[in-house]
Amino acid sequence: MERRRRIVGGIAVSGLLLLGACGSDGTCTPRVPTDGTFPSTLAEWCQVELSGGEVKALAKDIVPFVPNTPLYSDGAIKRRTVRLPPGSAATYDAAAALGFPDGTVFTKSFGFRDDARNGSLPIRWIETRLEWRAAGNWHFMAYRWNDAGTEAAAAPGGDVVSFSYVDVDGVTQHPNYLVPSRPQCEQCHAESGPVGPLSPKARWLNGDLDYGSGPENQLAHWTRVGILSGSPDPASAPRLPDAADPAAGTVEERARAYLEANCGFCHSPQGNARVSGLFLQASVSDPVQFGVCKHPVAAGPGAGGRLYDVVPGQPDASIIPYRMESTEPAVAMPQIGRSVVDAPGLELVRQWIAEMPGSCD
Amino acid sequence: MKTSMRRLAWGLLLAGLAACGDDGGGGKMVNVNPSMDQSAIAAAFSGATADSTIQFAAGTYHLTGSLNLPVANNIMVKGAGMDQTILDFAGQTTGADGLVQTVGAGQTIQVTFQDLAIRDTAGDGIKVTGGNKVHANRVKVSWPTRTTAGGYGIYPVQSKNVLIENCVVSGASDTGIYVGQSDGIVVKNNEVFENVAGIEIENSFNADVHDNNSHDNTVGFLVFDLPNLQQVGGNHVRVFNNQFVNNNTANFGDPAGTVALVPAGTGGAVMANQFVEVFGNTFSGNATIGFSTISCFVAFEQATCLGAPTGYSPVPGNVHVHNNTFNNNGTDPTAGIGDPTHPSAQLALLLASGFQGDHPWLDNHVSDVSWDGVIAIGGGANPYDICAHDNGSGHFANLHFQQWQAAQAGSPTPVPLGNFLTFDESAFGCTLPALPAVTLPAF
Numbered sequence: 001m002e003r004r005r006r007i008v009g010g011i012a013v014s015g016l017l018l019l020g021a022c023g024s025d026g027t028c029t030p031r032v033p034t035d036g037t038f039p040s041t042l043a044e045w046c047q048v049e050l051s052g053g054e055v056k057a058l059a060k061d062i063v064p065f066v067p068n069t070p071l072y073s074d075g076a077i078k079r080r081t082v083r084l085p086p087g088s089a090a091t092y093d094a095a096a097a098l099g100f101p102d103g104t105v106f107t108k109s110f111g112f113r114d115d116a117r118n119g120s121l122p123i124r125w126i127e128t129r130l131e132w133r134a135a136g137n138w139h140f141m142a143y144r145w146n147d148a149g150t151e152a153a154a155a156p157g158g159d160v161v162s163f164s165y166v167d168v169d170g171v172t173q174h175p176n177y178l179v180p181s182r183p184q185c186e187q188c189h190a191e192s193g194p195v196g197p198l199s200p201k202a203r204w205l206n207g208d209l210d211y212g213s214g215p216e217n218q219l220a221h222w223t224r225v226g227i228l229s230g231s232p233d234p235a236s237a238p239r240l241p242d243a244a245d246p247a248a249g250t251v252e253e254r255a256r257a258y259l260e261a262n263c264g265f266c267h268s269p270q271g272n273a274r275v276s277g278l279f280l281q282a283s284v285s286d287p288v289q290f291g292v293c294k295h296p297v298a299a300g301p302g303a304g305g306r307l308y309d310v311v312p313g314q315p316d317a318s319i320i321p322y323r324m325e326s327t328e329p330a331v332a333m334p335q336i337g338r339s340v341v342d343a344p345g346l347e348l349v350r351q352w353i354a355e356m357p358g359s360c361d
Numbered sequence: 362m363k364t365s366m367r368r369l370a371w372g373l374l375l376a377g378l379a380a381c382g383d384d385g386g387g388g389k390m391v392n393v394n395p396s397m398d399q400s401a402i403a404a405a406f407s408g409a410t411a412d413s414t415i416q417f418a419a420g421t422y423h424l425t426g427s428l429n430l431p432v433a434n435n436i437m438v439k440g441a442g443m444d445q446t447i448l449d450f451a452g453q454t455t456g457a458d459g460l461v462q463t464v465g466a467g468q469t470i471q472v473t474f475q476d477l478a479i480r481d482t483a484g485d486g487i488k489v490t491g492g493n494k495v496h497a498n499r500v501k502v503s504w505p506t507r508t509t510a511g512g513y514g515i516y517p518v519q520s521k522n523v524l525i526e527n528c529v530v531s532g533a534s535d536t537g538i539y540v541g542q543s544d545g546i547v548v549k550n551n552e553v554f555e556n557v558a559g560i561e562i563e564n565s566f567n568a569d570v571h572d573n574n575s576h577d578n579t580v581g582f583l584v585f586d587l588p589n590l591q592q593v594g595g596n597h598v599r600v601f602n603n604q605f606v607n608n609n610t611a612n613f614g615d616p617a618g619t620v621a622l623v624p625a626g627t628g629g630a631v632m633a634n635q636f637v638e639v640f641g642n643t644f645s646g647n648a649t650i651g652f653s654t655i656s657c658f659v660a661f662e663q664a665t666c667l668g669a670p671t672g673y674s675p676v677p678g679n680v681h682v683h684n685n686t687f688n689n690n691g692t693d694p695t696a697g698i699g700d701p702t703h704p705s706a707q708l709a710l711l712l713a714s715g716f717q718g719d720h721p722w723l724d725n726h727v728s729d730v731s732w733d734g735v736i737a738i739g740g741g742a743n744p745y746d747i748c749a750h751d752n753g754s755g756h757f758a759n760l761h762f763q764q765w766q767a768a769q770a771g772s773p774t775p776v777p778l779g780n781f782l783t784f785d786e787s788a789f790g791c792t793l794p795a796l797p798a799v800t801l802p803a804f
Contacts, residue, residue, distance in 0.1 A: 157404025160425065160455060178455050182407040183429035190465030195432060270466035272490055275518045275542055277590040294589055295665060296617055300484060300512025300535045303617035330457045330483035
């Protein structure tokens with residue numbers, strides 16, 4: 001009962017035969033290209049669509065998830081899903097990303113409300129990013145939504161979307177929002193060396209999500225529905241807090257969680273900022289490695305004349321907040337994907353530094 | 362939501378993809394032309410696969426963001442000539458750097474950049490992290506309008522087998538050609554000028570820097586080893602047959618950067634590296650000092666130098682400076698001080714204070730070759746084999762920086778370096794075995 005799929009743009013012809021097949025009843029079966037090609041439209045994946053202004057999964061075995069602390073992306077609202085091949089499960093890992101099988105597909109959709117304070121306003125969806133595993137390798141592609149939200153087209157070269165919105169504090173923001181090119185996806189997704197998923201780790205999934213019948217721990221849910229094997233009881237699994245929730249941890253715990261979520265994917269011993277010697281994963285215990293009294297190496301104008309990444313007690317003398325509060329391309333961190341200052345995140349990191357004992361003298 | 366978005370140009374994208382063909386060497390040819398916008402060019406880059414050539418036609422390209430190469434081996438980015446293909450990043454709003462190839466640890470990737478120019482990037486011109494066989498040939502990087510921006514011009518880091526040749530880099534607010542934490546490096550036949558540092562080899566093993574013309578920078582070259590990096594213990598660097606001339610540009614580096622400490626008018630310097638051979642070079646007209654060998658302690662505080670990871674030596678060793686030509690250096694260390702509050706002024710003023718005191722500089726100029734004299738462990742006149750000979754008229758001086766620092770720490774008024782200088786060359790005329798030449802594999 002398949003009907004012919006529309007082929008838009010004429011790209012990735014060789015992958016199409018493997019792609020999602022739409023049924024006449026509106027359902028479809030997710031399929032994953034195995035040869036590194038990508039379908040030209042999101043619909044061909046049969047993963048998610050926009051329906052009633054929300055992201056809707058197109059198959060029952062597509063699972064939503066939320067990391068305890070998300071990456072800040074100009075204040076975008078995000079929706080994430082994962083879908084594993086039927087009958088397969090990810091393997092648990094206490095430290096690294098979970099081990100996903102070939103055929104796994106993640107989606108992550110990004111959108112904004114004109115006024116983030118008003119939850120009744122519609123969300124304007126900008127893009128849905130796909131990450132999938134085939135033949136042992138991870139692949140990436142962003143799909144750019146049209147204004148009507150009816151179709152999303154592959155954007156291998158990315159895009160910059162300039163607009164304005166009012167943030168949760170009532171401040172009008174003017175992002176130059178980056179839809180990443182495929183190589184830019186790879187630039188950030190290299191935390192452990194080879195490219196791969198970032199947030200699907202035990203410590204980030206070890207938190208609750210309401211799947212429709214009340215909160216449930218995500219590790220427990222994934223185990224229960226059969227897409228995760230080997231996970232201990234969540235109480236025994238590592239956990240990083242929601243950096244935005246003051247009740248979730250100390251200032252230090254939340255600031256370190258924030259830095260890992262927003263910086264640690266590059267600033268890790270295997271990531272693409274490893275050359276700096278600054279490592280911002282929450283597990284790093286050597287203060288010099290997470291910036292305390294550490295000189296910059298190749299920051300150029302990004303140091304702003306400040307001598308150390310972190311000066312205990314002195315956020316205004318520390319490079320990390322300087323780079324967080326800038327939107328200049330040569331200064332701003334993360335290097336791509338943020339054109340608006342994350343005021344609450346900045347304030348948290350500043351507070352952590354302000355309360356830090358010691359000095360660099 | 363007000364949107365003024367630049368849409369993905371499907372027509373151009375398809376035109377770019379349609380232009381793909383075989384490059385004659387088995388790889389895909391990806392053609393880029395000046396009618397393509399940022400998204401279309403980035404899409405062309407996205408479509409490059411192993412062994413592809415991304416061929417830029419002649420013309421000027423007005424780019425608004427970094428161009429990242431995909432993680433695929435042996436991509437060549439090629440223009441029609443470094444005066445014909447110009448990648449202009451003056452309007453850059455996203456990403457710091459120009460051309461970026463970067464892979465996570467544990468992988469290596471070959472990449473070539475050839476016959477093109479890069480202008481006015483917000484950060485680095487070309488950055489490569491994790492390369493193996495990194496080749497830049499006939500590439501020009503400059504900052505004609507962003508005068509205080511730009512980090513490095515050409516910047517391979519944590520790479521193996523790096524060849525940078527026939528390039529021209531000017532205006533970098535850090536270093537023109539900078540190779541960091543790498544192994545197997547040849548930097549030859551380049552012209553670098555009006556950068557803070559012309560050429561730098563940092564935390565690297567096995568480098569040959571030769572036949573370059575490094576002029577009118579703040580400092581001609583640096584061979585540095587810095588603490589707190591994944592690769593420390595830089596060693597085996599040869600610097601030979603280069604011109605280091607008139608490097609007197611006031612230091613305009615970010616005050617927090619390491620290069621910001623280097624006074625204008627420096628021909629070259631070695632910090633905390635082991636096995637460095639400097640020979641056959643011409644050091645001319647560098648107003649502060651011809652060449653200096655220093656320890657970490659001149660640049661950083663003790664805690665940083667001594668708290669570094671295993672394998673880091675804060676003091677230099679086996680530095681062999683011979684058969685160089687020195688003329689007209691060290692005439693006035695204060696001449697290149699631009700902003701007196703810039704960190705570089707401190708060492709310039711310190712060297713200038715060598716004209717005062719009990720043992721002032723000889724012949725009314727700063728010695729052409731110097732060692733800071735810092736002895737961290739061991740003893741004797743020359744415990745680390747700092748050797749200088751056959752350098753023409755150039756004097757050798759021991760700065761006795763440690764003694765000066767101790768005296769200064771106990772004094773409310775400036776203590777002249779000239780109280781501590783010694784010029785006895787007898788312990789430093791030693792000869793060390795020639796270092797082996799660097800041999801790169803065929804690219």
